[in-house]
Amino acid sequence: MANVGIVIVSHSPKIAEGAADMVRQMVGDSVKLAYTGGDPGGGLGTGVASIREAIDRAWSEAGVAILVDLGGAETNSEMAVEMLDDERRGRVVVCNAPIVEGAVMAATEASGGSPLETVRRTAEELSPQ
Amino acid sequence: MTPALLHRLILAVADDVIAHADELTELDQAVGDGDHGINMKRGFEAVRADAGATAEKPLPDALKAIGTQLVMKVGGASGPLYGTLFMALGKEIAPDASNLSAAFARAIEAVKSRGKSQPGQKTMLDVLAPVQMALGEGGTDLSVRLPIVAASAADATVPMLATRGRASFLGERSIGHMDPGARSSALIVASVCRALEG
Numbered sequence: 202m203a204n205v206g207i208v209i210v211s212h213s214p215k216i217a218e219g220a221a222d223m224v225r226q227m228v229g230d231s232v233k234l235a236y237t238g239g240d241p242g243g244g245l246g247t248g249v250a251s252i253r254e255a256i257d258r259a260w261s262e263a264g265v266a267i268l269v270d271l272g273g274a275e276t277n278s279e280m281a282v283e284m285l286d287d288e289r290r291g292r293v294v295v296c297n298a299p300i301v302e303g304a305v306m307a308a309t310e311a312s313g314g315s316p317l318e319t320v321r322r323t324a325e326e327l328s329p330q
Numbered sequence: 331m332t333p334a335l336l337h338r339l340i341l342a343v344a345d346d347v348i349a350h351a352d353e354l355t356e357l358d359q360a361v362g363d364g365d366h367g368i369n370m371k372r373g374f375e376a377v378r379a380d381a382g383a384t385a386e387k388p389l390p391d392a393l394k395a396i397g398t399q400l401v402m403k404v405g406g407a408s409g410p411l412y413g414t415l416f417m418a419l420g421k422e423i424a425p426d427a428s429n430l431s432a433a434f435a436r437a438i439e440a441v442k443s444r445g446k447s448q449p450g451q452k453t454m455l456d457v458l459a460p461v462q463m464a465l466g467e468g469g470t471d472l473s474v475r476l477p478i479v480a481a482s483a484a485d486a487t488v489p490m491l492a493t494r495g496r497a498s499f500l501g502e503r504s505i506g507h508m509d510p511g512a513r514s515s516a517l518i519v520a521s522v523c524r525a526l527e528g
Contacts, residue, residue, distance in 0.1 A: 241402070241403055242368065244365065244368070246363075273408075
């Protein structure tokens with residue numbers, strides 16, 4: 202079984218790319234990783250279309266964990282997940298975790314072959330309860 | 331609803347949102363990230379560009395098409411929120427709009443669920459919910475009364491404390507500003523009513 206894929210969604214393309222760099226440093230090429238940042242007009246923000254493309258790029262049969270920064274990133278990611286086909290929708294989760302630490306922790310967990318729920322839980326352990 | 335009337339409605343809403351982009355941005359600069367105007371403008375420019383083709387569709391399909399455009403083009407949290415409003419309305423409404431009030435109520439529920447929010451949190455719901463209530467009560471002169479209900483509901487967000495969305499980061503400092511989403515919702519309600527008045 203393939204490892205869970207990771208998607209990073211930030212309002213800022215630079216933060217998304219930088220967080221992805223930190224993930225790569227930790228796990229190399231052992232997990233599929235995609236990142237996206239910026240709104241459809243090129244400003245700071247997030248957009249459903251680019252998030253869907255990122256999910257496709259990071260797609261793994263084991264599922265995909267998405268790490269987001271602020272409000273709109275979460276809302277757009279949830280919308281993007283709902284627009285996936287039935288077969289994929291249940292295998293993508295949006296993690297309630299800080300974006301940088303969550304992405305690194307989730308990817309590290311994923312690189313060990315853990316299932317999606319475990320990957321999500323590991324990332325979410327970083328959130329205040 | 332004739333394609334001509336639907337076309338007029340779509341253009342009225344799109345033109346009003348586009349014309350008020352600067353005002354929406356200024357409201358959002360006070361309590362948010364200052365992108366509401368430009369985001370809504372981008373979304374409704376896309377809706378406007380497709381208005382002719384959209385107006386030829388049955389009402390439910392037209393609303394879904396508008397919702398999809400907003401989801402894909404607006405960005406920010408308002409893209410999925412307004413997109414969900416129009417998509418859910420399209421899903422619920424009868425082709426002759428005879429169940430508008432009930433369909434609008436369902437669409438508002440979908441927005442609540444998408445935004446994990448309730449009225450009273452200084453959001454677009456604080457306009458949509460009272461407008462739906464007034465619509466549900468019915469009566470005469472709805473197209474005159476609903477914009478008034480919407481405008482006073484938007485005004486009523488000024489003293490509210492934001493507990494959802496970017497404005498909630500400001501805590502007490504969110505008090506004293508109108509919510510940008512409430513304003514854009516009131517704007518859209520007024521546009522629709524004015525276009526229906528002809």
